[in-house]
Amino acid sequence: MSLISMKFVVFVAAAVFGYYVIPKRFQWVWLLLFSYIYYASSGVKFLFFLLFSTLTTYGAGRLLYAVRTSCTDKKKARFYGRIIVVCGLFLNFGMLAVMKYTNFVILNINAVFGTQIDLFSLLLPLGISFYTFQSTGYVLDVYWGKCEPERNVLRFALFVSFFPQILQGPIGRFHRLAGQLYAEHTFDFQRIERGLELILWGFFKKMVLADNAGVFVSAIFSDTQNYAGLSIFGVLGYSIQLYGDFSGGMDVVQGISNLFGITLDDNFKRPYFARSITDFWHRWHITLGTWMKDYVFYPVSLSGWMNRFSRFAKKRFGKSIGRTLPICLANLIVFLVVGIWHGAAWKFIVYGLYNGIIIAVSGLLAGQYRSWKKALHINSSAWWYQLFQLLRTFLLVNISWFFDRADSVPQALEMMRNAVTTFTPSELLSIPVQQNGSTAMTAAVLVILAAGCLMLFCVSVLQERGICVREVLAKRPLVLRLAVYLALFFALPCLGQPPSLTGGFIYAQF
Amino acid sequence: MEQLLEILEDIQPDADYENCETLIDDGILDSFAILSIVSELEDAFGVSVTPAEIVPENFNSAKALWAMVCRLKEEA
Known part of the structure; x- marks a missing residue:
């Protein structure tokens, strides 16, 4: 059901009318019903994927709670908790990977090894990237003790499937969204x-x-x-x-x-007013950025192997670079994931890495920038400097859009070349x-x-x-x-x- | 506490660490700075910071950071 259709207008009107007419204690049930009707309208078979994600993440949350409350041995509790989280994430990201990336992998195997493996005719379930991220974020929040797990599976099902946001986000957080979904609302x-x-x-x-x-x-x-x-x-x-x-x-x-x-949650904050690529990602698709920060960037940066790399880098390159290098590496991993999340194509991987490299280099050179600005007597709050930062960021972002929109990396590069060599505006x-x-x-x-x-x-x-x-x-x-x-x-x-x-x-x- | 202030000043100069209580909320410390601080705290105080600790309440002020370090040292 397209958001821009009379069918959807009638659907929302019916949902809102009923929501305020029925007894308030059933409002969340009403929302759940409409969310599932909406999802089923994209294809009943896709309900399987939604239910799979809902039940596995709900189960993981309950199991984590059971381990935390019943296991007195802290070491054992941590071990079991880790196994539950790994299984929960593997099942959900595994399903997402199979549905979204199988054909991309086959295409690359065929191209590299000259094989002729047939592609699968897989249809991507509606909003799978969004609800997978939202529900796995919940599992990690429960694991880290940032939120209490939901007891009622139907209420949890509403958190995963709330129909306005399931199509394209924003990616919600349980502790901010769930309470609102279950609360009673007056007209x-x-x-x-x-x-x-x-x-x-x-x-x-x-x-x-x-x-x-x-x-x-x-x-x-x-x-x-x-x-x-x-x-x-x-x-x-x-x-x-x-x-x-x-x-x-x-x-x-x-x-x-x-x-x-x-x-x-807000997903945009005037991104084209950003003054750096980092700032841009604080303003563009904010909930994806914060999801990546909390569930990929921090855990990767604070992992044991990254700690070892940090110690090695500090010895090899000195305190400052040694401290920043592992963070830059974690940042590159994050943007690789962001690229892959955007789609199963090399152009998206290039798009992600392009952003990641700019942010990583900026991080590495942050100290240098400060001393250059001091030496050149540049006042960071001067209007002309802020305008320069804004235009520079807009240019960098537009370069990334070539990768995002073009059919392939070579086409993006060709268009970039054309953009600076050929200019015939009258053809518009x-x-x-x-x-x-x-x-x-x-x-x-x-x-x-x-x-x-x-x-x-x-x-x-x-x-x-x-x-x-x-x-x-x-x-x-x-x-x-x-x-x-x-x-x-x-x-x-x-x-x-x-x-x-x-x-x-x-x-x-x- | 003095050692902590030195670390903060080294990583992100030009902030009023003695009084500011909105280091995260006002965007003075970004995620790069937070992880740099964590790296230094681990070296200087021998504490281990997990992703669960990276919440604004622990990083919004030097006092909150110090409280986190003390708590982690006790738990270690």
Whole structure:
């Protein structure tokens, strides 16, 4: 069931109506029911994967609790706990790996050894990357004593399957989300209005910004020969498309959750205002970044073998580099995993490592940077230096988008070369925005896109300055608010691309 | 405590470690800095820090860090 469909609107309306009509103590059951109906609508057979993940992580949580409370010998308890965690993670990541990466491995074996092993026709279950990460995070939190395990398997099933977020996140944490899911919520008109407002804004970003930019991006990336002079516009368009698509999707998800009185973790914080790649990852897909930090980066960095490497590095390279080198290595591992998580293709691995290498080098040279800035009398808070950092980061991020969007690494490299050697902006007007679309139509869509970007930029600048546009709007009279909502609502069909032509959200395929 | 302040100053200079109680919340210490501190703490005080200890409450101030070191030393 696509998020941009009348079916989904009716589904959400029914879910919200029932939620506030039934006795409050059954609200979480109602949400569970609708979450499973939503998931089953993508294919009943996929329920198996969701149930498998739910039951194995629930079981791991209960077993960990049983070991902690019944085993008096601390050493034994730690040993059993470790076995339970390893089994829980192996089962869940094993399932994810088989479903997502089997054909990628076969393709590479065939290419390297010249074999002809047939590919499997595996369909990726909806949201598997997201709920696998969310539920395995719970297992590790229970293991580390960061949260108490859930006793009721049905309540836990809701934590894994909550329908607004299962498609594309955000990846929730048990201690912040579960309590909200099980709590009783009363109808609050103001909250409903704010939720609907966020949904409208999300759809505006998706349909008016992302989908309009997507028309140009698809054309340029699918015909790199003819549109060689537009490579730079291709990647800039992709930076708009991906941000509008993913952050717009998150606004919709957050808005729907608000309708039920639930607040999800933020996933975006104006990423194109980042001043370094590290800062970018603190603002882009935040819940994936924090998941990686807590469950991969810290455990790998603090593992026994990394400790041994740290001692060796300190002896060999001195205290400062020896201390930083293992952290850089752990960081590279994290971004390798981030790349693999994004998809089964070498281009994603390059994308991940590219980010990881930049952050690792920045970490290694942090001390140098400080002394260079001191020697050159650079004031870090000067506006021109901050602008330089912002533009430098935007450039680095756009280079990474070439790998993310192109079909392959060679195509990404070819487009990068074209971006700096060939420039024919007038060709933009030759891209048809619809079947048999005229040049005038293309120009109109470009104007709409530019106006939409300007609007988003203004809102983002205000937010960066600590002004919450939604709070300002909330204080205005109802008539004015309604006018804004209606303008946004009618902008969707009038200024956006028809959903039948553009498909769903990009991150829903993960 | 003085040794701890020296470690902090060496890893991330220009912060008011004596008074600041929002080192993590305000982004003064990032994950690279946290792990560098952990590495130094392990060397200097012979404690072993696990991933479960890496929470803002333990790293938001020099006092909280010192309390964690003392607790880990007792548990060792």
